[in-house]
Amino acid sequence: MLEKVLRVFVVALLAIIGGIAMHIASPFLTELISTEVLKSELGLFKMTAAHLIFLLLGIAAGAAIGYTTSPYFASKLQRFSVWVEGQLNKMPLHDVIAGLIGLAIGLIIANLLGIAFSKIPVVGDYIPGIFSIIFGYLGIHIVIRKQKELGDLIGKLPRFFKETSQHVEQSRNNKKIKGAGLDAIKEFASSQIPCKLLDTSVIIDGRIADICRTGFIDGKLLIPVFVLEELQHIADMSDSLKRVRGRRGLDILQQLQNEFGSQVEIVNHDFDDITEVDSKLVELGQLTGGKIITNDYNLNKVAELRGVSVLNINELSNAIKPVAIPGESMKVQIVREGKEQGQGVAYLEDGTMIVVENGRRYINENITVEVTSALQTAAGRMIFAKPVV
Incomplete structure (x- = not known):
C-alpha cells in the first residue's frame, strides 16, 4: 500500500x-x-x-x-x-518533542530574519530558504542538547511568578499601612495573625485564661461548636469528677467571652462525616490556617503530621520554668521520701520536682540544698540536689 x-x-x-x-x-x-x-x-x-x-x-x-x-x-x-x-524509534520521546520544538523556534527566527534580508537584490529571494535550513538545524541541535537546562528553567518559572506576586502583594500591603490611620493599621495587623483554635482539654485546664490576660496570645480565639458540645456533654455526665471538669471548662469560656469580647468567637462549622472531636479540630485547622492550642500530647503529634501548627500549653509551661544550674543553692521543704533509699522529694512553686540525695531524714523541714544536675523529660523538668551541710 x-x-x-x-x-x-x-x-x-x-x-x-x-x-x-x-x-x-x-x-x-x-x-x-x-x-x-x-x-x-x-x-x-x-x-x-x-x-x-x-x-x-x-x-x-x-x-x-x-x-x-x-x-x-x-x-x-x-x-x-x-x-x-x-x-525516531531509537530516540527517546522527550528528544523527539524537544527536536520539534527546536525546529519550530528555528523556523520562526528564520522567517523573521528572512523578511528583513529578502529585499537584497539578486540573492534576496534565496536568503529565507537558507536561513530556514540553518536556523532549523540549530534549533533542533540546541534544544535537544540543552533540554534538561530548559526544563529546569521552565520548572522554576511558576515559583518565580509566585514569589513576584507575593512581593507585589507585600508592597501593596506596606502602602496600605503607610497611608492608613491607627484603627485601620490595627485591623490590618490583626488580619495577618493566624487565629487560635481551642481544644477541649486546654479549656478544662484553665491556664489559657491566665495566658490570655498576660497578652502573650494575640489574634482571635475560635471555639468550634463541636468542642462546645463536647464540654456540655462532659458537664452532663453522671461521673461527678468529669461533671466538675466540664462545668469548669464552660466557666472558663464564659470568663474569656466576658474579658475579651470580640476576640472570642464560636465557629458553627461542623464535619458530619467525622466522629472524633480531635480529627474535626485538625480538619478545621487545615481549612482556616489557624493554630491549635492544646495540652494533649497525641493531638499535638497528629496535628503536626498533618501540617497544622500547634501551641502546647505544657511545652510553654516547661519553657518558662527557671533553669537550675549545677552548684546553685536554694531553700526547699522536703515533703516526702523518694523512690531510692535515703532520697527526699521537694517541689518548687511552679511544681518542679527536686530529688534530694540523703534528704529523707529532713522530711517536713526547710533546708538549703545544692543543685547537682537537672533532667528535662516529656513530663517536665526534674532537679537533683544534695543537702548543704
Missing part, C-alpha cells in the same frame, strides 16, 4: 514539474513555430490555445516519465522512510 502511494506521489510530482517547465517554455516554443503570417491569422485566441496545448503536453510528459521512473524513486523513498522511522 505504501509503495502505491509513493508511486502516485512521484507521478503527480513529475507531472506538476513538467507542467511548470512547459508553462515557462511555451512563449519561446510558440515564437519558434509561428511566422508573421501565422501570428496574424492565429490571433490572441490561437496563441492561448497553443500555450494550453504545450502545458498539457508538459504535464503528460512529466506524468509519463514519473510513471516510468516511479518504481525506482518509490523504493528509494520507502527506504528513506524506513530509515527515518528507525531513527
Whole structure:
C-alpha cells in the first residue's frame, strides 16, 4: 500500500514539474513555430490555445516519465522512510518533542530574519530558504542538547511568578499601612495573625485564661461548636469528677467571652462525616490556617503530621520554668521520701520536682540544698540536689 502511494506521489510530482517547465517554455516554443503570417491569422485566441496545448503536453510528459521512473524513486523513498522511522524509534520521546520544538523556534527566527534580508537584490529571494535550513538545524541541535537546562528553567518559572506576586502583594500591603490611620493599621495587623483554635482539654485546664490576660496570645480565639458540645456533654455526665471538669471548662469560656469580647468567637462549622472531636479540630485547622492550642500530647503529634501548627500549653509551661544550674543553692521543704533509699522529694512553686540525695531524714523541714544536675523529660523538668551541710 505504501509503495502505491509513493508511486502516485512521484507521478503527480513529475507531472506538476513538467507542467511548470512547459508553462515557462511555451512563449519561446510558440515564437519558434509561428511566422508573421501565422501570428496574424492565429490571433490572441490561437496563441492561448497553443500555450494550453504545450502545458498539457508538459504535464503528460512529466506524468509519463514519473510513471516510468516511479518504481525506482518509490523504493528509494520507502527506504528513506524506513530509515527515518528507525531513527525516531531509537530516540527517546522527550528528544523527539524537544527536536520539534527546536525546529519550530528555528523556523520562526528564520522567517523573521528572512523578511528583513529578502529585499537584497539578486540573492534576496534565496536568503529565507537558507536561513530556514540553518536556523532549523540549530534549533533542533540546541534544544535537544540543552533540554534538561530548559526544563529546569521552565520548572522554576511558576515559583518565580509566585514569589513576584507575593512581593507585589507585600508592597501593596506596606502602602496600605503607610497611608492608613491607627484603627485601620490595627485591623490590618490583626488580619495577618493566624487565629487560635481551642481544644477541649486546654479549656478544662484553665491556664489559657491566665495566658490570655498576660497578652502573650494575640489574634482571635475560635471555639468550634463541636468542642462546645463536647464540654456540655462532659458537664452532663453522671461521673461527678468529669461533671466538675466540664462545668469548669464552660466557666472558663464564659470568663474569656466576658474579658475579651470580640476576640472570642464560636465557629458553627461542623464535619458530619467525622466522629472524633480531635480529627474535626485538625480538619478545621487545615481549612482556616489557624493554630491549635492544646495540652494533649497525641493531638499535638497528629496535628503536626498533618501540617497544622500547634501551641502546647505544657511545652510553654516547661519553657518558662527557671533553669537550675549545677552548684546553685536554694531553700526547699522536703515533703516526702523518694523512690531510692535515703532520697527526699521537694517541689518548687511552679511544681518542679527536686530529688534530694540523703534528704529523707529532713522530711517536713526547710533546708538549703545544692543543685547537682537537672533532667528535662516529656513530663517536665526534674532537679537533683544534695543537702548543704
